Amino acid sequence: MHANTEATPGGAAGDPSAPAAAAAGRRGKGRYHHGDLRNALIQAAIELAAEGGPDAVVLRAAARKVGVSATAAYRHFENHSDLLGAVKEHGQQRLVACMEAGGREVHGEGPEATRQRMKGLGRGYIQFARTEPGLYRTAFCRKALGVLGITEEGAIVEGDEEPGWEARSFEMLSETLDEAVAVGLITPERRPGAELSAWAMVHGAAMLFLDGPLDVLPEEEAGYVIERVLHDVLAGLMAP
Amino acid sequence: MHANTEATPGGAAGDPSAPAAAAAGRRGKGRYHHGDLRNALIQAAIELAAEGGPDAVVLRAAARKVGVSATAAYRHFENHSDLLGAVKEHGQQRLVACMEAGGREVHGEGPEATRQRMKGLGRGYIQFARTEPGLYRTAFCRKALGVLGITEEGAIVEGDEEPGWEARSFEMLSETLDEAVAVGLITPERRPGAELSAWAMVHGAAMLFLDGPLDVLPEEEAGYVIERVLHDVLAGLMAP
DNA sequence: TGCCCGATGTTGACAGCAGTAACATACCTG
DNA sequence: CAGGTATGTTACTGCTGTCAACATCGGGCA
Numbered sequence: 001m002h003a004n005t006e007a008t009p010g011g012a013a014g015d016p017s018a019p020a021a022a023a024a025g026r027r028g029k030g031r032y033h034h035g036d037l038r039n040a041l042i043q044a045a046i047e048l049a050a051e052g053g054p055d056a057v058v059l060r061a062a063a064r065k066v067g068v069s070a071t072a073a074y075r076h077f078e079n080h081s082d083l084l085g086a087v088k089e090h091g092q093q094r095l096v097a098c099m100e101a102g103g104r105e106v107h108g109e110g111p112e113a114t115r116q117r118m119k120g121l122g123r124g125y126i127q128f129a130r131t132e133p134g135l136y137r138t139a140f141c142r143k144a145l146g147v148l149g150i151t152e153e154g155a156i157v158e159g160d161e162e163p164g165w166e167a168r169s170f171e172m173l174s175e176t177l178d179e180a181v182a183v184g185l186i187t188p189e190r191r192p193g194a195e196l197s198a199w200a201m202v203h204g205a206a207m208l209f210l211d212g213p214l215d216v217l218p219e220e221e222a223g224y225v226i227e228r229v230l231h232d233v234l235a236g237l238m239a240p
Numbered sequence: 241m242h243a244n245t246e247a248t249p250g251g252a253a254g255d256p257s258a259p260a261a262a263a264a265g266r267r268g269k270g271r272y273h274h275g276d277l278r279n280a281l282i283q284a285a286i287e288l289a290a291e292g293g294p295d296a297v298v299l300r301a302a303a304r305k306v307g308v309s310a311t312a313a314y315r316h317f318e319n320h321s322d323l324l325g326a327v328k329e330h331g332q333q334r335l336v337a338c339m340e341a342g343g344r345e346v347h348g349e350g351p352e353a354t355r356q357r358m359k360g361l362g363r364g365y366i367q368f369a370r371t372e373p374g375l376y377r378t379a380f381c382r383k384a385l386g387v388l389g390i391t392e393e394g395a396i397v398e399g400d401e402e403p404g405w406e407a408r409s410f411e412m413l414s415e416t417l418d419e420a421v422a423v424g425l426i427t428p429e430r431r432p433g434a435e436l437s438a439w440a441m442v443h444g445a446a447m448l449f450l451d452g453p454l455d456v457l458p459e460e461e462a463g464y465v466i467e468r469v470l471h472d473v474l475a476g477l478m479a480p
Numbered sequence: 481t482g483c484c485c486g487a488t489g490t491t492g493a494c495a496g497c498a499g500t501a502a503c504a505t506a507c508c509t510g
Numbered sequence: 511c512a513g514g515t516a517t518g519t520t521a522c523t524g525c526t527g528t529c530a531a532c533a534t535c536g537g538g539c540a
Contacts, residue, residue, distance in 0.1 A: 200469055277517080
């Protein structure tokens with residue numbers, strides 16, 4: 001008994017047709033070897049994450065999507081966690097792209113431009129969280145050894161090189177804050193630690209939209225709330 | 241074959257000894273009926289959550305801890321999610337307690353007292369997140385039908401009665417903000433929506449401590465960062 | 481050119497999980 | 511004291527992550 005519940009297409013050995021016909025990688029014209037399985041799996045996992053959040057990133061489901069056996073994934077990823085980590089990284093890149101887009105909308109120099117640029121960053125951040133909640137949540141989910149890995153015991157282990165944690169997005173914020181000091185928006189003595197307030201506010205607001213009482217807010221009100229939050233955090237940073 | 245891998249003590253029917261000797265409920269002097277299984281399971285689940293976060297809340301593990309078969313839990317909880325919800329509620333109560341403790345540290349009236357009281361709330365909030373990260377995370381985890389339930393499809397369903405979501409803690413914040421308006425700390429026209437900024441900032445800061453770059457901060461610096469964040473959010477709310 | 485080895489993918493299996501069904505016990509109520 | 515019901519138990523299903531052993535293919539050396 002025990003029908004093979006796993007791979008949808010032809011089960012028994014000897015069938016020379018089915019194996020890896022489906023997906024993207026045109027390279028190997030796919031029979032037995034996929035040719036680009038790693039990326040195909042990541043892509044599938046990303047789709048899962050996008051529509052179901054981190055919990056939906058199921059190794060076997062990704063393999064199924066690609067039309068490959070579950071264990072094949074272990075030739076390209078150490079772990080489930082490792083696969084999740086790849087999705088996480090993708091999510092972070094997307095987030096950075098949104099922030100950059102938000103910041104680039106504002107040109108020019110001077111206090112007001114910088115101020116608007118900061119708001120743009122925050123707007124982009126929150127917008128990404130709202131338009132891609134699954135990816136956003138995945139980008140911030142624990143488990144999934146990312147830039148800094150989490151051991152099985154839960155201990156945190158520093159990555160060797162990079163400044164870690166959301167490196168790039170954090171960096172963008174820092175740069176803009178430096179700019180704000182340069183143009184006199186923020187006094188130098190209030191500069192250290194300013195990232196944290198800004199980040200906390202924006203991240204918190206995003207969370208309120210995703211899990212909190214703001215989830216079902218109509219679009220117009222949502223926009224108002226976002227502007228309000230962005231205004232408040234800037235006001236706080238610039239206050240005497 | 242198939243050794244009974246589940247309940248540790250005597251497997252085969254007919255053994256009149258072992259079943260429910262272990263835990264707290266002294267009520268029924270425990271043989272077959274536990275007497276207070278629901279609460280015992282919740283307690284066990286709380287311990288799991290405290291030391292491993294929401295993912296560690298495994299129904300079977302809780303049952304094991306209490307010394308009862310896994311399926312017994314289904315007499316007291318609809319779901320895994322239902323059990324998780326109970327833990328979540330406990331976590332929220334603990335959070336409220338911490339906030340109240342933080343707020344009560346400040347007596348007196350007038351602008352400065354109110355201001356300090358708000359900081360106290362925030363301090364209590366963040367402190368809870370830092371001292372009980374597992375419970376805090378569980379208190380805010382999706383899945384786990386809490387005050388407002390989440391259907392299997394992911395749709396959100398309003399609870400009938402309560403204002404929903406972190407009701408009590410949100411309420412405390414609102415009351416204190418009202419007080420702030422009353423004593424002239426915040427202008428009335430900036431009052432609406434003020435909860436959101438405040439909540440977002442504090443929640444975000446807590447998250448940065450748990451998952452973000454602040455996790456390994458030495459105690460002294462952590463205190464500084466917290467005060468900084470609290471200062472900034474208040475400054476933002478009070479700014480013209 | 482041909483063959484062989486390592487990379488890649490497959491079947492099969494195991495343990496742990498949520499959840500259901502059918503059976504067992506013990507408490508409480510009439 | 512009898513029986514119904516609340517509570518607990520043993521299977522069992524189907525899902526997951528992960529390991530071990532086997533199969534296949536493609537590229538480098540002869």
